Each structure stands twice: as C-alpha cells, then as structure tokens.
Amino acid sequence: SQTIHQWPATLVQPVGSPLSLECTVEGTSNPNLYWYRQAAGRGLQLLFYSVGIGQISSEVPQNLSASRPQDRQFILSSKKLLLSDSGFYLCAWNPGGTDTQYFGPGTRLTVL
Amino acid sequence: RKEVEQDPGPFNVPEGATVAFNCTYSNSASQSFFWYRQDCRKEPKLLMSVYSSGNEDGRFTAQLNRASQYISLLIRDSKLSDSATYLCVVPYSGTYKYIFGTGTRLKVLA
Numbered sequence A: 001s002q003t004i005h006q007w008p009a010t011l012v013q014p015v016g017s018p019l020s021l022e023c024t025v026e027g028t029s030n031p032n033l034y035w036y037r038q039a040a041g042r043g044l045q046l047l048f049y050s051v052g053i054g055q056i057s058s059e060v061p062q063n064l065s066a067s068r069p070q071d072r073q074f075i076l077s078s079k080k081l082l083l084s085d086s087g088f089y090l091c092a093w094n095p096g097g098t099d100t101q102y103f104g105p106g107t108r109l110t111v112l
Numbered sequence B: 001r002k003e004v005e006q007d008p009g010p011f012n013v014p015e016g017a018t019v020a021f022n023c024t025y026s027n028s029a030s031q032s033f034f035w036y037r038q039d040c041r042k043e044p045k046l047l048m049s050v051y052s053s054g055n056e057d058g059r060f061t062a063q064l065n066r067a068s069q070y071i072s073l074l075i076r077d078s079k080l081s082d083s084a085t086y087l088c089v090v091p092y093s094g095t096y097k098y099i100f101g102t103g104t105r106l107k108v109l110a
Helices: none
Strands: A003-007 A010-013 A019-026 A032-038 A044-052 A053-060 A064-070 A073-078 A087-095 A107-111 B003-005 B011-014 B018-026 B033-038 B044-049 B053-057 B058-064 B072-073 B082-091 B098-100 B104-109
Touching: A003 A073, A003 A087, A010 A019, A019 A032, A019 A087, A019 A107, A032 A073, A044 A073, A053 A064, A073 A087, B003 B082, B011 B018, B018 B033, B018 B082, B018 B104, B033 B058, B033 B072, B044 B053, B044 B058, B044 B072, B072 B082
Parallel strands: A010 A107, B011 B104
Antiparallel strands: A003 A019, A019 A073, A032 A044, A032 A087, A044 A053, A064 A073, A087 A107, B003 B018, B018 B072, B033 B044, B033 B082, B053 B058, B058 B072, B082 B098, B082 B104
C-alpha cells in the first residue's frame, strides 16, 4: 500500500537556526510531491512542488528551499529561520497522472 | 473574487441534523473537485472527489453545479465525530497546483 511519512512531528527551533524537514512516499513511483504551510487558523499555502527528481517549482519567494534527491523523497530546508516560518508544514503527493492529493501527518514548527 | 471561496462558519448543528456547505470556484475550466476533512492540528484527509454531477458516500453527498460554479457538501444525520473543518480543493486547470479554500468549520453539538 501507499504511505507517506514526514519527520519530525514537532520541532522547536531558535530564530536564525537551519531547518531540514523530510518527506518520503512508499509504494509508488514518480509521484508529484508538494510542500504546504498552514499558519495557525489559516488556509494551506503552497510552497514548492516537484513532478520529478531534481525538478522543483517555487511558489513563494522566501528563505525556504526544497530539493528532491530521490524519486520518493522531498526535503524542505532553510539556512536561517525567521519567526514567521512557524507553522504546520504538510507534505502531499499524488500519483502521476491523477489529481487526488494525499497528505502526510505534518510537522509542527515553532520558531522562537 | 477569490479562486476558491468558502464560508468559514462555524456551523453549529445538533446531532442528527442535516447540514450543507457550499464552495464557489472562479475557474470555469476546472474539471475535478475535492472535499477534505481536517481535524484540529491534523493533516487534511480526503473525504470525497467530484468529477461530474455529484458523488455519494454513506451520509455524505457532494454535488457540482457547473452553471453557477459551486460544489456543495451535504452531511445527513450528523454525528459528534463529524466536527471538523471541511476544505474545498480545486486543481488549478493546466498546472500541477491545487487551490484550497480556507475551510468551513462544523461543530456538531450533543
């Protein structure tokens, strides 16, 4: 069966520290992968998406970056976190050729 | 006009009631639509997809009105466990992106 993993589940980081969040999908190949952020009480904001290894599309210019080093791995990074980076980070995937998205359990990030 | 718009609620309804929410979308070329359920501090989970006129799954019915560009979600015989935020999602036609509504919050009261 197909599953999606994200870690860590929660993270508390100081302002200015680096960030690395990882997302992996099992049981499929060549998925489309997405990173979203949801601020408290707000809707989902698309950050990055990828339709293949090494291919990244950025939706929001900011101090975050994404990479896809393997087919089923998607990484969200930052060199220096800002207070405004706090939020609930969700990885999502959909099988290539379909438009149904499935979400990982999310990482709750607090920047202090 | 927002690309996908939902009434934020909350909709407070008694157990056993029938409740319906609407979601309007602006892109007339959209072909598929989704309802997700999101519990507090959890990830969104797919509830229903809508590709043509509608879809039904147990107590849940989704309808599509292309002429007026909205989809609706009807919940019959509401349960306490139906309390959640319901997100309307529309794939952005011709891209790999999805447009999310801000969600409608439902509270089912005992």
